[in-house]
Amino acid sequence: MTTETIFYILIAGVISIALAVFMYGYKSKQKGLLAWVFGALRFISIFSILLLLINPKFKSETYTIEKPKLPVLVDNSESISELDQSQNVSELLEKIKNNKELNNKFDLSYFSFGSDFRKIESLTFDDKNTNISKALSSANEIFKNEVAPIILISDGNQTLGSDYEFSSATSKNPIYPVILGDSVQHIDLKISQLNTNRYAFLKNQFPVEVIVNYTGPTPVNTEFIVNQGASSVYRTNVSFSNNETSKTINFTLSANSVGLQKYSAQIFPLSDEKNKTNNSKYFAVEVIDQATNVLVVSNITHPDLGALKKAITSNERRTITFKKPFEAVTVLNDYQLVILYQPDRNFATVYSEIEKLNKNTWVFSGLQTDWHFLNVAQNNFIKEASTQTEDVQAKVNSNYGTFAFDDIGFYDFPPLYTEFGTLSVTVANEEMLGQTVSGISNGNPLLATMEVNGKRNAIWDGEGFWRWRARNFVNTNSFKEFDDFIGNIVQYLASNKRRTRLEVSSETFYYNNNPIKISAQYFDKNYVFDNRASLNIKIRNTETDELTIFPMLLRNNYFEVDLNSLAAGEYKFTVSTTDESIKSSGDFTILDFNVEQQFLNANVSKLNRVAVNTSGKAYFASQSDALIDLLIADTNYQNIERSEQKVVPLIDWKYLLALIVLALVSEWFIRKYNGLI
Incomplete structure (x- = not known):
């Protein structure tokens, strides 16, 4: 409150006293106690009203205690269940939630990640991809101005996004990975990559490149084979040793039939292999008879x-x-x-x-x-x-x-x-x-x-x-x-195909770990795009005969449907309008490929490097008690007392208004009681 405001309040007090004395002390009919009561009430009324006109401002200060944040990021991808770590994750989360000391010291929040990053509702371990980089960057963005060490519960195997080891280097808060799985290197043969053309011309040869990797202590011999249906179209023997753990196999296949030609490539597994799902890959080539x-x-x-x-x-x-x-x-x-x-x-x-x-x-x-x-x-x-x-x-x-x-x-x-x-x-x-x-x-x-x-x-x-x-x-x-x-x-x-009012665009085949989308355009009778139309697509699985209907959603100047919920298999589809009998049909194949099943163990070395680069420390799931004790004992994570100062004008103080009303009402009742009104 400024000196000028105090001066005005003093003047208001003098004026209020002077008016009260003039009204009830000078030439007043009331004497004794009644005069003093009326004078006091009138002083209160006048002084309060003048205070409202002056409207002095008062400072108020409040204090709050703020805990450091502790986000817990949980890997919800299929690789966790493939490594038999689902139970470990559930037990670890229960241990963190039930630890009173940890919850008293930190404000905990729980998130899950796979392809996307979200708050935990339930853990299903069925996400088809893992994007650890997105999870870490999202957490850093949410808690960018706060003390928030991160607990990362994952096997460290990423299938989507940028390299999380390098993106985590920008984290301002320490990252404490909890490693799911072990570091033991199991004997394993796998097809790590298969490259081929998407299209081939009839009667031509098309190239195929396959990269096969081996993990194990002893030399092994096996066979690589490519099948089309029940017949073998290519095979070769492959050998690996400690010094030669990767082979690139290059060969060509003949495009003898028009249409989608599907193949399976397989490296025969060893007898003691633990994971055999990564020994095969499916691919398809569309053979066309005209360029x-x-x-x-x-x-x-x-x-x-x-x-x-x-x-x-x-x-x-x-x-x-x-x-x-x-x-x-x-x-x-x-x-x-x-x-x-x-x-x-x-x-x-x-x-x-x-x-x-x-x-x-x-x-x-x-x-x-x-x-x-x-x-x-x-x-x-x-x-x-x-x-x-x-x-x-x-x-x-x-x-x-x-x-x-x-x-x-x-x-x-x-x-x-x-x-x-x-x-x-x-x-x-x-x-x-x-x-x-x-x-x-x-x-x-x-x-x-x-x-x-x-x-x-x-x-x-x-x-x-x-x-x-x-x-x-x-x-x-x-x-x-x-x-x-x-x-x-x-x-x-380049096409002389007559334009139709319903044009549908789809791929001949899709991999089920990639987006599966079909788009369509619908035109009115003047061939102007009609965004008011309502399109549906009927999908029928040719193997199970199951029929599913999806609505197609409007996207700018076309309609689109996302079919990632469909399982691998062969499908026929029909796109139709609800207002007119216009239809367009086609077929596609979804090829099965689960990248999350390709991992045999946790990526321990990378998770350790992430911890070191961010001044954190990595733990295995069995060492979770040590992690909790470290966080509780770490003096770098302390409660912060925050003060908030507010400037409150007197006119916002409702009690003063109540005092004015009370003083005036009291004076009126006293006058009424004494017959002065």
Whole structure:
């Protein structure tokens, strides 16, 4: 309270006394005790009201005791049950929860993790993946400004996410791993990796690479075999020793039948192997009898052409050929799609032949495009070009409905170069990307697709998109997103399939430890994407004949369903609408693969390093009492007394208002009682 406020309170007191004396001590009819009572009550009323007007402020201070936090992170993945550690986890949690000293010293919280990180509701040990890195980073984020040592109950075997040994180095709090499992190295043969192409062409050979590892003290001999159905398609003998514990087996298989071909690879187990589930892997290859052949016609050399080649050939089913205009005329009929890069007058005969053959085209225009020629050579679009150049960036059209595609961060990509002028598409079309200049749309399409009389075409107005592919790699450490974007456009343009109102996209096979998703697009009668539609998918297991129905959820400009709840097996599906009798069917196979069953023991060395790097200490489950005693005895973890100071204005003090009311009411009753009213 300031000196000025105290001065005002003193003045208020003097004024209140003066008024009370004037009213009941000077020329007052009341004498004796009654005058003193009325004077005191009037003083209280006036002084309290003046205090409210002055409204002095008082400081109040409260103290609270805050315990240090102790998050307990429990591994809920299948590897815990595979290592027979479920009972140890339950007993350890009960021991921690029932220890009074530990609970008196710490504020405990319990979390479980597998693929995701969550508060413990129940432990089922059925998560298909383990992401220890995510669990540790989430705990550090929740308790980033607090003293919070972490108890990590896990076998240390991670199947998902970044390396938790390095991510844990940023932890400000010590980590105390409780190791589930033992460090004994059991004899084990396993297929650690199998690589093959996703697609193969009919009558061709496709390569397979298999990496087989051995853990054990003595040399062993075994056999590696690949089966297709009941027949063996490849086999070889394999030997291991103390010095040679890993072998890479390379071989080729023949693609003799069209369709999905399923195989099983197996390394025959040893008689005393404990874990035999990691001795086999399943894989599948889709054999197709036709590749997509793309012809690029260009009269110039440009980095864009290299980006196109890399993006298109990232899919083994596609080939790309480059020709000059005079070379391309005679071979156009050998290709499903013709890409015309920056056409000029040399393309005149090419355009004439394309018109005769009714070929699908994709035109790329830029600073070297002859628009006077191009405007006459075709009827799909026209541009009033000038000699000036313009830098444009891309804006995604979220309502594009011809096919589904992802926004790969176009807003962040470098500008493309084009000639200044208005570009008009003169036929029915859909704009995928629009042009913006300094963030403002100029009304021109950057990329648009069109379909006229069964012929598919596209226009891309801007050169320099090779920088987009490079920027995508900088952002994601991969070219995949850009390559998939170009691949989707090529797939659409290279097909002469008639467009349907319900288009479904699915994989031929899935691994059950990866996302299993099917997407669909539904269009109204004008072929405009209808986001009001209601789609369902019926899934039938061909082995058990079990039928399941799922609703498909709307995701931007497509519908999607997550089928990860399905078991491994072969399925047929039908996507249908609830309002109209429009359906689309297909089939897929889910291949069984449980990565959590591949571990024989705990990763003791890594958990020990995590403990050392964070100034903690690792314990086995049987040593849990020592961990609890250490945490209780550690003087670094003490209760913290926190004080909180509040400034409270007198006007918020309700008792003063009650005092004013009481004084005025008392005076009124006394007057009434004495007949003065």
